[in-house]
Amino acid sequence: MAIVRMKRLRMLVPLGECRALLRDLTKAGCLEIERNDDWLSDSQLAVVLSRRKTQANNAGCLSEVSQALDNLKKYAGVKKGLLQPRNIISEDSLACEEPSAEVMASVSRINEAARELYSLGSDVSRVQTQKLALLPWQGCDVPLDFAGNGSFAVHFGTSPAIFRFEDISKAVEDSGLAAEVSLVGKDKEMNYLLLAVHADDSKAAFELLKDYGFGKVSFGTAQGTPAQGIEDADSQLAALEERRQALIAGIAAESGEFDGIGKAFDYYSIQSQWDEIQSSLPSTRSVSFITGWMPEECADAVSKIAEDRGCAYEFTDPEEGDVPPTALSNGKFVTPFGQVTQLYGMPDYRSLVDPNPIVAISYFVFFGMMFSDAAYGIILFFACLFFLKKARPDGGMKSFVTMFCLCGISTFLWGVVFGSWFGDFVTVVTERITGTAWAMPVLLDPLEDPLTMLGLSLGLGIVHLFAGMILNIVRQAKRGEFLDILFDEVTWMLVIIGILLAFFGFGAAIYIVAACLVIVVLTGGRNNKGLGKITGGLGALYNGFTGNLSDVLSYSRLMALAMSTGVVAQVMNTLGNMGGTSLFGWIFFVLVFVVGQVFNFAISILGAFVHSCRLQFVELFGRCYEGGGRDFRPLQYRTKYVEISKEA
Amino acid sequence: MFNFGLAFALIGAGLGAGLAGAGSGMGVGIAGAAAAGVLSEDPNKFGQTLLLQALPGTQGIYGLLYGFLVLIRINLFGGGMNLDITQGLMILGSALPIALAGYFSGVGQGRASAGAMGIIAKRPEDLAKAMIYPAMVETYAVLGLLMSILMLYRIQL
Numbered sequence: 026m027a028i029v030r031m032k033r034l035r036m037l038v039p040l041g042e043c044r045a046l047l048r049d050l051t052k053a054g055c056l057e058i059e060r061n062d063d064w065l066s067d068s069q070l071a072v073v074l075s076r077r078k079t080q081a082n083n084a085g086c087l088s089e090v091s092q093a094l095d096n097l098k099k100y101a102g103v104k105k106g107l108l109q110p111r112n113i114i115s116e117d118s119l120a121c122e123e124p125s126a127e128v129m130a131s132v133s134r135i136n137e138a139a140r141e142l143y144s145l146g147s148d149v150s151r152v153q154t155q156k157l158a159l160l161p162w163q164g165c166d167v168p169l170d171f172a173g174n175g176s177f178a179v180h181f182g183t184s185p186a187i188f189r190f191e192d193i194s195k196a197v198e199d200s201g202l203a204a205e206v207s208l209v210g211k212d213k214e215m216n217y218l219l220l221a222v223h224a225d226d227s228k229a230a231f232e233l234l235k236d237y238g239f240g241k242v243s244f245g246t247a248q249g250t251p252a253q254g255i256e257d258a259d260s261q262l263a264a265l266e267e268r269r270q271a272l273i274a275g276i277a278a279e280s281g282e283f284d285g286i287g288k289a290f291d292y293y294s295i296q297s298q299w300d301e302i303q304s305s306l307p308s309t310r311s312v313s314f315i316t317g318w319m320p321e322e323c324a325d326a327v328s329k330i331a332e333d334r335g336c337a338y339e340f341t342d343p344e345e346g347d348v349p350p351t352a353l354s355n356g357k358f359v360t361p362f363g364q365v366t367q368l369y370g371m372p373d374y375r376s377l378v379d380p381n382p383i384v385a386i387s388y389f390v391f392f393g394m395m396f397s398d399a400a401y402g403i404i405l406f407f408a409c410l411f412f413l414k415k416a417r418p419d420g421g422m423k424s425f426v427t428m429f430c431l432c433g434i435s436t437f438l439w440g441v442v443f444g445s446w447f448g449d450f451v452t453v454v455t456e457r458i459t460g461t462a463w464a465m466p467v468l469l470d471p472l473e474d475p476l477t478m479l480g481l482s483l484g485l486g487i488v489h490l491f492a493g494m495i496l497n498i499v500r501q502a503k504r505g506e507f508l509d510i511l512f513d514e515v516t517w518m519l520v521i522i523g524i525l526l527a528f529f530g531f532g533a534a535i536y537i538v539a540a541c542l543v544i545v546v547l548t549g550g551r552n553n554k555g556l557g558k559i560t561g562g563l564g565a566l567y568n569g570f571t572g573n574l575s576d577v578l579s580y581s582r583l584m585a586l587a588m589s590t591g592v593v594a595q596v597m598n599t600l601g602n603m604g605g606t607s608l609f610g611w612i613f614f615v616l617v618f619v620v621g622q623v624f625n626f627a628i629s630i631l632g633a634f635v636h637s638c639r640l641q642f643v644e645l646f647g648r649c650y651e652g653g654g655r656d657f658r659p660l661q662y663r664t665k666y667v668e669i670s671k672e673a
Numbered sequence: 674m675f676n677f678g679l680a681f682a683l684i685g686a687g688l689g690a691g692l693a694g695a696g697s698g699m700g701v702g703i704a705g706a707a708a709a710g711v712l713s714e715d716p717n718k719f720g721q722t723l724l725l726q727a728l729p730g731t732q733g734i735y736g737l738l739y740g741f742l743v744l745i746r747i748n749l750f751g752g753g754m755n756l757d758i759t760q761g762l763m764i765l766g767s768a769l770p771i772a773l774a775g776y777f778s779g780v781g782q783g784r785a786s787a788g789a790m791g792i793i794a795k796r797p798e799d800l801a802k803a804m805i806y807p808a809m810v811e812t813y814a815v816l817g818l819l820m821s822i823l824m825l826y827r828i829q830l
Contacts, residue, residue: 368800368801368802369801472745475822475823476823476826479819578819579812581819582812584819585819586731588738588822589731589735592737592738592741592742593737595741596737596741599750628730628731631727631728632731635808638804639804639808642801642805643805
């Protein structure tokens with residue numbers, strides 16, 4: 026029940042055995058390998074040490090395969106369902122069986138098609154631009170490549186729409202030049218004009234039209250009339266679209282290979298991980314050096330692996346200045362709640378206490394109290410259980426879902442206490458059907474008796490805070506800081522206990538409180554010098570009082586969130602009940618019930634999750650947590666698409 | 674006969690639910706604008722940003738909770754009690770903590786959520802920490818609600 030003790034492993038591996046050793050270690054899953062980059066930058070070591078690059082192209086294959094998977098998901102809509110379990114294969118088959126040629130052929134077909142789809146996209150936009158440019162000229166029946174006829178030349182051109190065509194045409198006519206302008210099209214910005222002009226007058230005509238913003242338009246190599254060009258573009262677009270559909274269908278046809286490609290992904294990701302480690306190890310001509318961290322209890326397993334592979338090795342304890350990773354080992358109930366602590370950050374390897382047991386119990390209690398509906402608890406429990414059985418998640422996901430599963434039990438229990446089953450659903454429904462309301466039994470109704478509810482919330486809070494303080498006392502005792510225990514934690518615990526006693530009628534307890542407060546003032550500045558001894562004491566009094574008071578009051582959120590779950594459910598039921606008991610009224614009732622309860626479930630579970638976390642992070646960890654550790658991430662199989670069978 | 678007491682009590686219920694709801698509305702809006710910004714960069718973060726956006730929504734629920742408690746207390750569903758003006762004003766007074774704390778903490782929590790969206794954008798693994806900052810703000814809405822409920826239940830009707 027605590028932070029796992031780590032050993033440092035140093036090992037010399039014969040070069041030929043390196044790969045096999047890495048596989049054995051991955052299988053055992055208990056060694057975190059360090060990168061010793063600084064060895065190679067040391068000029069003396071670098072004489073004998075170097076990195077051995079591996080030849081294999083596993084990383085390249087990995088990126089191909091992962092692209093193919095992405096393409097399948099994107100174009101063929103292949104998805105691994107949330108509830109779909111992964112295929113189970115043996116470790117042997119994952120580590121040794123190279124993906125078959127068919128699978129890899131399918132991968133390259135998919136990627137080839139996706140690449141063509143990509144270039145198809147730019148073709149489509151090119152043709153569309155061409156089409157757009159032709160659209161205003163639609164009414165023109167002169168071929169675009171028609172330059173003229175003998176001494177007459179034909180030019181396509183535009184002028185801004187602020188000039189009226191009548192004016193332009195009149196100007197050309199009045200000038201007496203052998204030229205004629207006709208209007209082909211017009212839109213908000215431009216007049217689209219056709220200019221026919223005799224070669225001798227060409228220059229003068231352009232000079233004249235310059236005043237009207239006339240600019241020549243060229244259509245490059247386009248041929249035929251604009252209408253033909255547009256038709257052409259349309260048929261090209263249709264062909265491209267047809268090709269696009271064919272390519273997508275081609276990708277979709279490969280979706281049967283999804284599982285195989287998924288397995289290939291896991292194969293190449295573990296192979297390229299090994300490649301990466303192998304090529305980062307400092308090596309001489311015959312051996313590689315591996316160093317890393319592992320839990321003490323794995324020593325036997327690792328020694329056996331090392332001996333089998335003919336390695337020289339030693340274990341040592343962490344030295345001063347080392348930063349071992351943190352792993353937590355707890356019982357079956359506590360472990361899933363370790364996720365909450367992990368969200369906040371791992372505790373330091375050298376921290377002397379493990380807050381996880383307290384986190385687990387209090388998270389369980391608080392979450393249930395805030396979610397507080399028996400029916401919601403049952404739904405949450407079975408939904409999580411179903412997911413665990415059906416989808417078989419592993420790692421952090423598994424812990425997380427297990428945690429919510431457990432919280433479902435707590436939610437159910439609290440719901441029974443508060444008599445809340447979808448709020449007052451039972452009462453409403455029985456009244457609708459039989460005319461007389463039949464309520465579920467209630468032990469404590471927060472709405473009827475908010476003061477008891479508040480007392481319960483704050484009481485649980487004080488227990489939680491005391492647990493944190495006691496943990497801190499244990500920590501300080503291990504460090505030998507006995508003065509701090511006496512003057513900080515114990516004194517304040519007595520203050521809180523004294524106030525509680527006085528509140529419940531033991532008036533004499535107030536003297537204990539007063540005495541303790543005097544102690545706080547006298548000792549609060551013990552680490553300061555001179556005048557600081559006095560101000561320090563007053564500061565300690567102020568900080569301690571406001572800190573403890575606000576911490577305790579903070580637990581009133583237990584009451585607030587519990588009431589809000591119950592009341593929103595009740596409001597929904599009341600609302601649904603307004604439709605009367607006709608057929609339409611019943612439909613309305615069911616509709617409001619479903620929508621309203623789903624909404625309330627979602628909003629309440631979010632609140633319960635966030636605020637249970639907050640009570641741990643702020644109120645508890647503020648008292649007894651030493652952060653700054655890093656997560657222990659051993660070399661192990663982390664597969665995405667396949668699951669490794671349990672038997673050795 | 675005018676029932677001024679009942680009218681004041683209803684104003685109280687309306688203020689509590691209305692102002693706290695308005696605060697939540699603004700808060701969720703502020704957070705939503707920031708969430709949309711994050712999402713435009715990385716569409717995969719919809720779930721996480723939605724979680725943060727929902728946080729300032731609790732004030733509205735607290736307001737609703739308080740309003741509902743008032744309605745039950747004055748038996749509005751059964752026709753409404755006869756309250757004198759003093760009683761009505763006392764209920765109106767009890768609405769102030771949740772109305773004010775709900776409104777302002779809703780807006781404040783919205784800002785904190787919007788800021789926390791930045792954490793989601795850059796360090797999505799720190800979602801838990803990002804949720805704690807807005808949750809700190811909510812404490813004051815909870816305290817306001819607590820005060821309102823204590824006042825409401827201590828009024829002699």
